[in-house]
Every structure is written in structure tokens, then in C-alpha cells.
Amino acid sequence: MRLIDGEHLDTLLGERDFDIRKSHNARWIDQKCTPDVVTIIADCILEFLSDKEDDTIFTSMDIWHNDYTVQNVLDIFKKPSPKEKSARNEYDKFFQQPMGMFSYAGVLEKHKKGNRNFYKLSEKALLEEISLSERNALKFLIKYITKVLCDSDIYYLFEEFFRLQNKDAYNNLKRGFTSFTQAFTPINGDTEVWRIFIKVINPLAYSKNSAGTERGMLSKDLITYDMLMYNRDNFRDIYQRKPKGITRGSHVTPSLPRAKYIQYLTDKAMKNVKLINRFYNFGLSEVAGDDELATEAHHIFPRSDFPQIAYFLENLINLTPNQHRNHAHPNGNYSVIDREFQKICLIAKLGTIRKSIENNWGDYDFNNFLFVADTGYSTDIFSKIATFDYDNVISKINLI
Structure with missing residues (x-):
């Protein structure tokens, strides 16, 4: 890709x-x-x-x-x-x-x-x-x-x-x-x-x-990302990548129109995470141990509980049907999350992100992963971790 x-x-x-x-x-x-x-x-x-x-x-x-x-x-x-x-x-x-x-x-x-x-x-x-x-x-x-x-x-x-x-x-x-x-x-x-x-x-x-x-003249300031958009004031705070240092509390619950847009972003992210996996991982599971094709995108932290990170690629992982329906959700009960397998998924996703960053694929963001982990675990310890300190992230996940 x-x-x-x-x-x-x-x-x-x-x-x-x-x-x-x-x-x-x-x-x-x-x-x-x-x-x-x-x-x-x-x-x-x-x-x-x-x-x-x-x-x-x-x-x-x-x-x-x-x-x-x-x-x-x-x-x-x-x-x-x-x-x-x-x-x-x-x-x-x-x-x-x-x-x-x-x-x-x-x-x-x-x-x-x-x-x-x-x-x-x-x-x-x-x-x-x-x-x-x-x-x-x-x-x-x-x-x-x-x-x-x-x-x-x-x-x-x-x-x-x-x-x-x-x-x-x-x-x-x-x-x-x-x-x-x-x-x-x-x-x-x-x-x-x-x-x-x-x-x-x-x-x-x-x-x-x-x-x-x-406004038809030389701009007074440098051109910023939002100035390039058709909808300059539309959803910038939602789908622009969240910079490190912004608290979860600042990422507020959206209004109804924005909630609809988040649903679009979530659906699109689920398609895209499969597309990325097909290109870079031959369509296999991001969690080792199953040789079937990974045809299902799973939210590591459930979107019903954490809508604010439902559209983050860093919160989505490609699994085989068996892994998704029997390990992530025991006995196919989608209202239940296996916490041990959730930890395995989170660490496996970090491995995918590391590979993406080190190979300059450009699809994942390390700081977004920290935000996902802090939000899912209701903490702020991950945001304090230095950029690309993968071992420290894994250590904190295991401690939790």
C-alpha cells in the first residue's frame, strides 16, 4: 500500500x-x-x-x-x-x-x-x-x-x-x-x-x-489544516487527530448531527481497518493463533460503552470469526467482553501500530492509541508515556 x-x-x-x-x-x-x-x-x-x-x-x-x-x-x-x-x-x-x-x-x-x-x-x-x-x-x-x-x-x-x-x-x-x-x-x-x-x-x-x-488577499497567518476544508467549522474537533495533552473531558459528547457523523466515521473505520490489514497482513488475524482469514473488525473497547473512541482505527482489530465470537465475546454473547482477551487484543494492536509506524505506512497514530487506552481503562496514565515507548505501554496494560 x-x-x-x-x-x-x-x-x-x-x-x-x-x-x-x-x-x-x-x-x-x-x-x-x-x-x-x-x-x-x-x-x-x-x-x-x-x-x-x-x-x-x-x-x-x-x-x-x-x-x-x-x-x-x-x-x-x-x-x-x-x-x-x-x-x-x-x-x-x-x-x-x-x-x-x-x-x-x-x-x-x-x-x-x-x-x-x-x-x-x-x-x-x-x-x-x-x-x-x-x-x-x-x-x-x-x-x-x-x-x-x-x-x-x-x-x-x-x-x-x-x-x-x-x-x-x-x-x-x-x-x-x-x-x-x-x-x-x-x-x-x-x-x-x-x-x-x-x-x-x-x-x-x-x-x-x-x-x-x-478572503482574496495574502493570509495574515500560516495556512492551517482546517482552512483547506470545504466545511471549515464542521466536525473539525471530532475527526481531526487528537493531539497528545488534550484530556478525555475535552473530547465532549457530540450533538445529534455530530453523532451521525461519528457513526459514519465508525462504519468507515471498520471498512478501512480491514482494507489496511488486507494490504499489510495478507488478511490474517492481528492476534496470533488462528490461521483463518480475519473477516471481522472488533472494537477492543466496545463502541456502546465508549462512543468517543468508536471511530479510532487504534481501537479496532481484525479477528477471525472464531476469535471474535468465542474469545472476544464468550459464547457469542456480544454484550459480554472477555477482559483477558481484551488485553491480548490491545497488546496485539500496539504491535500492528508499531510495525505501521516503523515502516512509515502512515495509517496509525501512537498518541491516538494512548488516548484509546486511557479512555477504555478510565485513567490518565497512558497519556504520560513518552512517544514510542512501546515497552512502557505494555507494562502499564499488564498492570491494569
């Missing part, structure tokens, strides 16, 4: 010529191509295709009329139902723009018939990785944007801005990007170009720990 961080994405992008002066494609990126939107559109596409052949042809309407999409877009992005006729134009943009970007990048393959766009998967594994998290979507966007700008021979304008970080360099970049876009694409108006400009400059600014653009 790790196609985004490894050579696969670099090779994929390197094999394509993204020069806008040749393609005249104004929609290589657009307003809705933010990390949070891109990752959920990737997830919705994969969910739509989950019971279909990989070469299935689909349209954006197929995706946004799928029940899974309807439920989650309503809950997450506070949109009207995709089934309402009045919402069609909004959903066309919401889905077409990221899908258009995916097709230009080579992740999807697009064919046009009349005025309709038809798609099929081209890079399933890469789309799966993008669907895992906003962080992955952002990494993809940064590499993709950089390659397009380099191929179009305008990256030097951005380099100059990031080097100088002043108003003159910002205005020069904005004018240059506007003139270039209007000269080589069908876009004529300044406002439309500037809306796209935001989605180009700010991911790069974030990656370089630099100022970018805000």
Missing part, C-alpha cells in the same frame, strides 16, 4: 502530461476539490462499486443517488437530499468536480457521450488509499497540483511567492495565475479563476508551512 507516499503515485503522475497549455482543461481542479470532499467522494465511489465489477461504467448521478451517499452527504455536509430536484445543480458540482479531477489525474477513466460524462475505475488501490482519510487526500492533492503546475511551466511563480512571502509576490502570483488560466482555458472571468486559485495555492502553502490566500 502507501501508494501516495511511495513511487506508484509519482510514476502515475510522471507518465502523464498535465500541461494546461495543451489540454486547455480549466477543470483540472475546482472549488469542491478539498481534502474532506475528495476523501468522501472516493469513499462513495468505492461503496457504489463494492458489489460490482471493477470495470463497471458509472456516472456522477449513480454515485449521488446511491443510498450510502444520500445518507452520509446529508449527515456530513448538511446538504439537501440528493433526491430533491432543486438540489441537482449543487450535487452536479459536488460530485462532478472531484470526479473530473480524478479523471484528469488518471485515477478514473472518463468518456463523454453527448453532454454526459461516464467513468470507470483506473486506479482502484490508489482511490482506496485516498478514501481512507483526509490526510491521504491532501497528500494526493499536493503531489497532483505540483505536477500540473510544473508541466504547465508556471510553478516558478509559486516558488517565488513561497520564497518571498510578501504582498508583491502574492499579487504577482495571483495576476500570473489569472492571466495564464484565461489565456489557455475557456474561463474568462476573474472571480472564477480566483475560486480555483484558492484550491491550488493553499494546499501547497500548508505543505510548506507558509502563508497563502484568505
Whole structure:
């Protein structure tokens, strides 16, 4: 896996010529191509295709009329139902723009018939990785944007801005990007170009720990993660990784809309933990002793008792049906937890996390694991452990 961080994405992008002066494609990126939107559109596409052949042809309407999409877009992005006729134009943009970007990048393959766009998967594994998290979507966007700008021979304008970080360099970049876009694409108006400009400059600014653009001007401060999102004030406190030092009490019980989003995150995490295990562990159990395939994702600390950590990958472990139904939940009673096996699962998960971190797979977070352990055991001893002190974590688990 790790196609985004490894050579696969670099090779994929390197094999394509993204020069806008040749393609005249104004929609290589657009307003809705933010990390949070891109990752959920990737997830919705994969969910739509989950019971279909990989070469299935689909349209954006197929995706946004799928029940899974309807439920989650309503809950997450506070949109009207995709089934309402009045919402069609909004959903066309919401889905077409990221899908258009995916097709230009080579992740999807697009064919046009009349005025309709038809798609099929081209890079399933890469789309799966993008669907895992906003962080992955952002990494993809940064590499993709950089390659397009380099191929179009305008990256030097951005380099100059990031080097100088002043108003003159910002205005020069904005004018240059506007003139270039209007000269080589069908876009004529300044406002439309500037809306796209935001989605180009700010991911790069974030990656370089630099100022970018805000409210049409040079930002006063460095571009932060939340500034890149479509819903800047929506659920940031829930699904952004919790930094070490924040108490469990600060991670408050969410309101009903947020609870729905947590349910989406939990369902998605259960899918993703299986996907990660399939790539890195051949689909086997994370707990040694059973040679069957691990087809079930188990919450180490039950989600009914600990909803605040139900969506953490670090609280989910891949088990075989036998391990899940007879060891984790004795006699198949899902209301009962075997505490000794829970400890075994927790230590086994720590082993998976250690392997992920040491191999730079990037899917798990050590501090998230400490938060999970503190929450599940109703303590604060794990948050005091030094980063990557795995032996101390195991010692504390055994003591408890």
C-alpha cells in the first residue's frame, strides 16, 4: 500500500502530461476539490462499486443517488437530499468536480457521450488509499497540483511567492495565475479563476508551512489544516487527530448531527481497518493463533460503552470469526467482553501500530492509541508515556 507516499503515485503522475497549455482543461481542479470532499467522494465511489465489477461504467448521478451517499452527504455536509430536484445543480458540482479531477489525474477513466460524462475505475488501490482519510487526500492533492503546475511551466511563480512571502509576490502570483488560466482555458472571468486559485495555492502553502490566500488577499497567518476544508467549522474537533495533552473531558459528547457523523466515521473505520490489514497482513488475524482469514473488525473497547473512541482505527482489530465470537465475546454473547482477551487484543494492536509506524505506512497514530487506552481503562496514565515507548505501554496494560 502507501501508494501516495511511495513511487506508484509519482510514476502515475510522471507518465502523464498535465500541461494546461495543451489540454486547455480549466477543470483540472475546482472549488469542491478539498481534502474532506475528495476523501468522501472516493469513499462513495468505492461503496457504489463494492458489489460490482471493477470495470463497471458509472456516472456522477449513480454515485449521488446511491443510498450510502444520500445518507452520509446529508449527515456530513448538511446538504439537501440528493433526491430533491432543486438540489441537482449543487450535487452536479459536488460530485462532478472531484470526479473530473480524478479523471484528469488518471485515477478514473472518463468518456463523454453527448453532454454526459461516464467513468470507470483506473486506479482502484490508489482511490482506496485516498478514501481512507483526509490526510491521504491532501497528500494526493499536493503531489497532483505540483505536477500540473510544473508541466504547465508556471510553478516558478509559486516558488517565488513561497520564497518571498510578501504582498508583491502574492499579487504577482495571483495576476500570473489569472492571466495564464484565461489565456489557455475557456474561463474568462476573474472571480472564477480566483475560486480555483484558492484550491491550488493553499494546499501547497500548508505543505510548506507558509502563508497563502484568505478572503482574496495574502493570509495574515500560516495556512492551517482546517482552512483547506470545504466545511471549515464542521466536525473539525471530532475527526481531526487528537493531539497528545488534550484530556478525555475535552473530547465532549457530540450533538445529534455530530453523532451521525461519528457513526459514519465508525462504519468507515471498520471498512478501512480491514482494507489496511488486507494490504499489510495478507488478511490474517492481528492476534496470533488462528490461521483463518480475519473477516471481522472488533472494537477492543466496545463502541456502546465508549462512543468517543468508536471511530479510532487504534481501537479496532481484525479477528477471525472464531476469535471474535468465542474469545472476544464468550459464547457469542456480544454484550459480554472477555477482559483477558481484551488485553491480548490491545497488546496485539500496539504491535500492528508499531510495525505501521516503523515502516512509515502512515495509517496509525501512537498518541491516538494512548488516548484509546486511557479512555477504555478510565485513567490518565497512558497519556504520560513518552512517544514510542512501546515497552512502557505494555507494562502499564499488564498492570491494569
